[in-house]
Amino acid sequence: MHSRAENEFRLLHYPATPVSELATGTATRIAEHTDFGTITMLFQDSTGGLQVEDHSQIGSFRDVESSAPTDIILNIGDSLQRLTNDTFKAACHRVTYPPNVKDNGVDIIPERYSIAYFAKPNRNASIRPLKEFITEANPCRYENITAWEWNNLRIAKLY
Numbered sequence: 001m002h003s004r005a006e007n008e009f010r011l012l013h014y015p016a017t018p019v020s021e022l023a024t025g026t027a028t029r030i031a032e033h034t035d036f037g038t039i040t041m042l043f044q045d046s047t048g049g050l051q052v053e054d055h056s057q058i059g060s061f062r063d064v065e066s067s068a069p070t071d072i073i074l075n076i077g078d079s080l081q082r083l084t085n086d087t088f089k090a091a092c093h094r095v096t097y098p099p100n101v102k103d104n105g106v107d108i109i110p111e112r113y114s115i116a117y118f119a120k121p122n123r124n125a126s127i128r129p130l131k132e133f134i135t136e137a138n139p140c141r142y143e144n145i146t147a148w149e150w151n152n153l154r155i156a157k158l159y
């Protein structure tokens with residue numbers, strides 16, 4: 001399913017931004033979203049600001065703090081959620097101001113660098129739920145669609 005290595009590699013640079021703009025929503029670093037592929041490997045610098053939504057409390061986001069810049073954060077993406085028929089749920093995440101900046105009286109959040117490696121199924125592969133994840137109690141939840149069709153549907157919705 002990943003034999004063609006149709007993956008994506010993204011180098012991100014977020015410029016320094018006033019806290020007030022992020023707090024009021026005039027600016028965003030990256031708005032909440034799920035990734036489209038199966039698994040994303042994420043490397044972040046020490047600036048912070050990455051948050052993930054708590055599946056048990058939808059709408060509430062928790063800070064993801066790395067203990068070292070060499071830490072790798074693994075995110076589940078939509079394709080793995082579909083393939084596993086919701087057994088593994090995609091992680092909804094976003095980047096905003098780092099924890100505690102408001103209390104520390106910081107006006108400008110420093111620039112931020114991160115690297116994301118998106119593992120994606122072969123474009124022509126179906127991401128219909130695998131039969132191992134379909135049971136009477138958990139019937140098939142997703143239509144048959146290729147990874148590329150799904151990718152393009154998500155892009156069309158975002159932009």
Ligand SMILES: O=C(O)CCC(=O)C(=O)O
Pocket residue numbers: 010012030035042043044050093095113114115116
């Ligand atoms: O910069 C980050 O840590 C997150 C980037 C991200 O979520 C993405 O590019 O999909």
Ligand SMILES: [Fe+2]
Pocket residue numbers: 033034035093
């Ligand atoms: Fe992402």
